[in-house]
Structure formats: C-alpha cells, structure tokens
Amino acid sequence: QVQLVESGGGVVQDGGSLRLSCAASGLTTHSYAMGWFRQAPGKEREFVATIAWRTDGVESYSRSVKDRFTISKDLDKRTVYLQMNNLKPEDTAVYYCAAVDSFSDYLDGKYDHWGQGTQVTVGS
Numbered sequence: 001q002v003q004l005v006e007s008g009g010g011v012v013q014d015g016g017s018l019r020l021s022c023a024a025s026g027l028t029t030h031s032y033a034m035g036w037f038r039q040a041p042g043k044e045r046e047f048v049a050t051i052a053w054r055t056d057g058v059e060s061y062s063r064s065v066k067d068r069f070t071i072s073k074d075l076d077k078r079t080v081y082l083q084m085n086n087l088k089p090e091d092t093a094v095y096y097c098a099a100v101d102s103f104s105d106y107l108d109g110k111y112d113h114w115g116q117g118t119q120v121t122v123g124s
Contacts, residue, residue: 001026002024002025002026002031002112002113003025003026003113004024004098004099004113004114005022005023005115005116006022006095006096006097006115006117006118007020007118008020008021008118009095009118009119009120010119010121011121011122012087012120012122012123013122013123014087014088014089014122014123014124015086015087016087017083017084017085018084018087018120019081019082019083019084020036020081020082020095020097020118020120021080021081022034022036022079022080022081022082022097022115023078023079024078024079024080024097025078027053027099031099031100031101032053032054032100032101032102032103032105033050033051033052033053033058033099033100033106034053034073034097034099034100035048035049035050035051035097035099035100035111036048036049036050036080036095036096036097037096037098037111038091038093038094038095038096039094039096039117040090040092040093045096047062047109048061048062048065048069048082048095049061049062049071049082050106051071051072051073051080053073053075053099065091068084068085068086068087069082069083069085070083070085071083080097082095084120087120087122088122089122091122092120092122093119093120094117094118094119094120095117095119095120096114096115096116096117097114097115098112098113098114098115099111099112099113100113
C-alpha cells in the first residue's frame with residue numbers, strides 16, 4: 001500500500017521560500033511519477049509540478065509556478081521535494097503530494113495515491 005506523507009509547510013512572507021517534502025512508502029517499480037498539487041480555499045485542486053520516478057529529466061510545471069518552484073527527488077530516501085522560491089500570496093493553499101502508477105494515467109493526470117496535505121500560507 002502506497003503512503004505519502006508531506007511536511008515542510010508553514011507561514012512565510014511575500015517573496016519568501018519554503019521546501020516541501022513528501023516521504024513515500026510502498027512505491028513499486030511500476031510507480032511512474034510523483035506530483036504536487038494544491039488547493040486554495042474556494043477553488044478546485046490544481047496541478048503544480050510532476051517528476052518521473054524512474055526516469056531522470058522528466059519534469060513539468062504549471063505556468064503559475066514555473067521558474068519559481070523546483071521539483072526534485074531522492075530515490076534512496078524515497079522522497080520528493082518541492083522547493084518554492086519567491087512565494088506570493090496567491091500561492092497560499094494546501095499542498096498535496098500524489099503518485100501515479102502508469103504512464104497512461106500520468107498523461108491523463110489521474111493520480112492514484114494522495115497524501116494528507118500540508119498548509120502553505122504566504123502573507124502580503
């Protein structure tokens with residue numbers, strides 16, 4: 001059973017930085033990618049970034065975070081990170097880590113496993 005546990009959320013000022021971590025257990029060799037999503041109050045959950053688990057160099061970002069956020073992985077620690085720089089008040093949301101098992105589901109954006117989320121609040 002896949003379990004994802006996020007950490008690293010908190011409160012920062014406009015322009016500040018945070019690094020989120022997602023510790024994964026139960027991932028199999030069939031797990032294709034890990035991703036970060038976020039949900040702000042009153043809004044739908046949205047994609048933030050994704051990284052292939054077993055292949056290097058396969059990453060993508062939403063337009064709103066590209067050039068400010070960086071997703072990375074540590075296979076030995078089975079952990080995915082989201083380095084967030086130059087944070088803005090509109091980045092305030094609960095951030096969720098997710099894992100997808102198949103390439104086809106990855107292309108469809110259908111993630112199979114989800115963490116409980118960590119709150120990020122950016123003050124103006």
